[in-house]
Amino acid sequence: xxxxxxxxxxxxxxxxxxxxxxxxxxxxxxxxxxxxxxxxxxxxxxxxxxxxxxxxxxxxxxxxxxxxxxxxxxxxxxxxxxxxxxxxxxxxxxxxxxxxxxxxxxxxxxxxxxxxxxxxxxxxxxxxxxxxxxxxxxxxxxxxxxxxxxxxxxxxxxxxxxxxxxxxxxxxxxxxxxxxxxxxxxxxxxxxxxxxxxxxxxxxxxxxxxxxxxxxxxxxxxxxxxxxxxxxxxxxxxxxxxx
Numbered sequence: 001x002x003x004x005x006x007x008x009x010x011x012x013x014x015x016x017x018x019x020x021x022x023x024x025x026x027x028x029x030x031x032x033x034x035x036x037x038x039x040x041x042x043x044x045x046x047x048x049x050x051x052x053x054x055x056x057x058x059x060x061x062x063x064x065x066x067x068x069x070x071x072x073x074x075x076x077x078x079x080x081x082x083x084x085x086x087x088x089x090x091x092x093x094x095x096x097x098x099x100x101x102x103x104x105x106x107x108x109x110x111x112x113x114x115x116x117x118x119x120x121x122x123x124x125x126x127x128x129x130x131x132x133x134x135x136x137x138x139x140x141x142x143x144x145x146x147x148x149x150x151x152x153x154x155x156x157x158x159x160x161x162x163x164x165x166x167x168x169x170x171x172x173x174x175x176x177x178x179x180x181x182x183x184x185x186x187x188x189x190x191x192x193x194x195x196x197x198x199x200x201x202x203x204x205x206x207x208x209x210x211x212x213x214x215x216x217x218x219x220x221x222x223x224x225x226x227x228x229x230x231x232x233x234x235x236x237x238x239x240x241x242x243x
Contacts, residue, residue, distance in 0.1 A: 083196050090193045094186060107182055110175040117175075121168035128158040128165070 097103060132155050139151045194203045212219065 086196050087193050090189045090196075094189050097185065103182065107179055110178050114172050114175050117168045117171055121165040124165040125162050128161040132158045 135151045135154045135158070139148060139155075142148055142151070197203065
């Protein structure tokens, strides 16, 4: 986090410089505001000059302190400027390579192909299993060797069809890998932006609370739990529902 800088109010730089120039001009010309028109002793004049010199040193010290504070402020502003500039670059990369219409269309297309391929393979497997069941039932009822051979051939063809349908998982894995690579690319640049502004923990402190606004059955539509998540129902829990 960028620490706030304490900046003390004081004379403006223009006033300080004007006063310093006036004092210097008077000293160079041998004219002093106290000495001019004054018949005081040399000690009084020297004391007045010493006081003026001390005042000039104080003004210089004040001016130097303000310059140092301005330099610190400039450093902090440079840090903020660099952070904003880096964040802009990360957002530009995400927009050009991930959030553009073409890239998102590819992701949506891959996910759509996964859903479509899974449905098609599932339908093919179910149809083949149903045909095998019917052929196996008919096989026990026929006595003709030709009919038995025909039913046996049909069962083998349906089994091959099931094997072919199971190949969908290979294409599905490849498509999901493409989607995962895109998600990882997005995650990498989002994490980089969070690191620019103080890290994940700092960002979390500004995150608003998560409020579930779903009603009734919508709250139950969370999909299946992953293996590492808590809340899985055991077989005993399921059996207890029927007791």
